[in-house]
Amino acid sequence: MKHAPLVSVGIPFLNPGPYLDLAVRSVFAQTYPNWELILVDDGSTDGSYERATAIQDPRVRVLRDGQNKGLPARLNEIVRLAKGELVARMDADDAMHPLRLEKQVGLLQANSELDGVTTGAYLIDAEDRPRALLLGRQPSAQEVLARGGFLHPSLLARKAWFEAHPYSLDYPRAEDRELFVRTFKTSRLHVLPEPLYFYRWFGVPRGRALRTGYRNERKVIWKYGPGLVGLTQTLSLLALSKGKEVASWLAEKVGLENRFSRRYGFTTLTEDQHKDALSALEAIKATPVPGWEH
Template identity: 30%
Template sequence: MTNKKDELFVSIIIPTYNRANLITRAINSILDQSYTNYEIIVVDDGSTDNTKEVIQRFNEDKINYYVHKKNRGAAAARNTGIKYSKGDFIAFQDSDDKWLPEKLEKEMDVFLEASDKIGVVYSGYWHIKDNKKIYIPTPKVTKKEGNIHFELLKGNFVSGLSVIRKICFKKVGLYDENLPNLEDWELYIRISKYFSFKFIDEPLSIAYCSSDSASINYSKNLKSSEIILKKHFADFNDNKEILAVNKANIGIYAFLNGDESKSRKYLMDAIRYNPLNIKYWLLYLVSFIQKKYYNIFLNVFFTLRKY
C-alpha cells in the first residue's frame, strides 16, 4: 500500500555563490533527512571557486546542478531553481546552513494533514552568530501561524528555510529580482495575502551568520527595505505604528551604512507616525554620536524591542 506521504514530492533549492567550503555541510544535511521523496536543485550563481567540483564529488542522482554565467543574486538563483523544479512543494536551503534530520519529514507531515489554504510550513531554527545561539522566532512575535499578513508587515520572522506549495508562486509570482536582500520577507508578504502559514515550534535547522552573510549587509538591507516599503506602501500605511516601525528600520540601516542624513530623515518619519514611542526619539538623538556607541544602543534597542 502506497503511503500518501510518498506522493508529496519536494524540490529542494540551494542557491549558492562561492560557498565551496560550506555547501557540503548543507547538502549532507539534506541527504541525511528521514524524508527521502525529494530532488535537490543546486543553482550556482556565477561562482568563481571550485563549487562545481564539490557538487560533482557527490555523484548523487538526486542532485541537479545549474549554473548562472554571471552573478545575478539570490532571488534570481531561487527563481531558476523554481523554474526547473518538478515537485508540487518547494523547499529552500541556504548553502551555509544546516537542516536537522527530521526537518523535512515533520514539515511534510503538516502538509499531509493541512488544507489547501496552507501555503507555507516553517519551523523554528537556531541562529548562530559570534558563538551565540538564539531561537527564532522569538516570543515577541505574537502570531506565528494562520493569517499572519499583519504580523509580517512588522518584519520577517519566517525562516527562508521553509516549505512552500508551488501553487503559491503561480498565484503571487516568483521572488523579486530587484531586491538585493530581504527577498524572503517580500515574498512572504505577498503569499500571506492569500494563504495561511503553519508553524512547528521547535528548532529544525541551524542558520549560521558568517562574515559574508547577506543579513549583515547594511547597504543591501537599506536598498531592499526602501523598495519593499514603496512596493507595499498601501499595506504598511493601513497602520501608522507598523509604518513607523519600518521607517525606523530603514533609518537604522541608513546610519549603519554611513548615511546619517538619510537615517535622520527616516527616523523623523517614524516619530511623526508614532510620536509617543520614546525609542524612536532615542534612536534619532543617538544618531548624532559615534557609530561604535550607536551599535551598543542598538543591541539594547533590539533586546527590549516589541513591535
C-alpha cells in the first residue's frame, strides 16, 4: 500500500459495560496501522466513560458532554470530529476482525469511484462465542428498502461522503435504512462478502424498541419507496413490515425469538469459519491497550 490514509474509527457508546473492552482492543489489533479512535459517550452511567479515559494513547480521543443525544446525532458528531479522510463505523458492543481496515482501505484505494464499503460478519453471543455467519452481498433497490441491504456498523466510507449525506435525526432505530435508501441511486457502496466484523446478536428487538424500529422503517419505505421501486412494490413492503412486526411480537410472547431470528439471513458456520472467528477473537483479546494493562 503506497499511501496509508488516516482512518478515523468512531465508536459512540451508551452503557456498553464490559463489551467496550473488546471493541477497543479490536481497533488496536488492526493490521492497518494508520488510524485514530474517537470514543463519544452519549450519557453513560456504568463506568464505561472512566474506562475509556484510562486509555493512554495519543491516537485515542474520548469526548463527553453529559447529554443523551441518540445514535444519529453522535454519528454526525464523529464525522465532524474526524481528522481522517476515511471514517469507519463501529458499535461499542461489537468488534472488528484484525484485517477489516486493511481490506476496506485497500479496496477504496484501488477503486476511486467507490464512496464506501461494508462487509459480512460473524455473529457472536453475549459470551463472545461465534454463532452464525452473515455473508455480505450487493443488494438490490428492493433489498435496501426492505432490509437495509448493507451491514451498517461495518461501513467504512470517505469523510466527504459522510459530510454530503449526514444522518437524519427523524428515524430513530432506522437511521441506517434511511441513509442507505436515500443515497442508493447516487452513491457507490461496495460489499465485501467476507466476515470482517463481529456483530453481537442479542435476538429480536423487544417492546418499545421493536415498535419504534418498525414504525420508522415504514416511514422510510413510504417516503422513498415510490421513487425507488414503484407504488405497488412500496405497498407490498409496507404490508411486509407490519407483518414482521406482528410476527416478532408474537414470537416474543410465546418464547420463539431464536427461531424467528433465523429469518434474518444468518447461515451456519463451517468448521474453518468457526476456527477463523475464534482465532481472531483470541488475537483481539490478547492485544494490549496502553493504560489498561497492569
